[in-house]
Amino acid sequence: MSTEVRREIRLIEEDDGWWSAIDEAVGVASQGETRGEALDNLDEAVVLHKGEAGEPIEDEEAFLRDLGIDSEEIEGDREPPDFMK
Numbered sequence: 641m642s643t644e645v646r647r648e649i650r651l652i653e654e655d656d657g658w659w660s661a662i663d664e665a666v667g668v669a670s671q672g673e674t675r676g677e678a679l680d681n682l683d684e685a686v687v688l689h690k691g692e693a694g695e696p697i698e699d700e701e702a703f704l705r706d707l708g709i710d711s712e713e714i715e716g717d718r719e720p721p722d723f724m725k
Contacts, residue, residue, distance in 0.1 A: 649682065651675055666690070 650662040654671075659678035662669040663686055670685045672678035704711050 649679070651678065 647666075648664055650660075650664060652660040652662070654660060658671050658673055659675050660669060660671045661675075661678035661682035663682060666686050666689060668682065668685045668689045670678060670681035672681050701711055
């Protein structure tokens with residue numbers, strides 16, 4: 641019996657011709673101009689989401705500032721995504 645975890649991926653062709661790929665179990669989505677690109681981007685997004693690659697964000701305020709986002713202008717009481725915690 642295989643110990644490999646099975647993934648269920650949804651692919652959606654959007655009205656503009658781009659493709660969205662969604663990993664329902666992980667709760668991560670990405671997109672691309674082709675199905676293959678959307679799947680490749682999804683794989684990268686899942687790895688980053690799980691913390692298996694990339695650097696942790698130490699200073700949330702500085703991270704948002706670098707993206708041109710003023711944290712004071714963010715509406716609502718939402719928690720930051722898991723990768724920013």
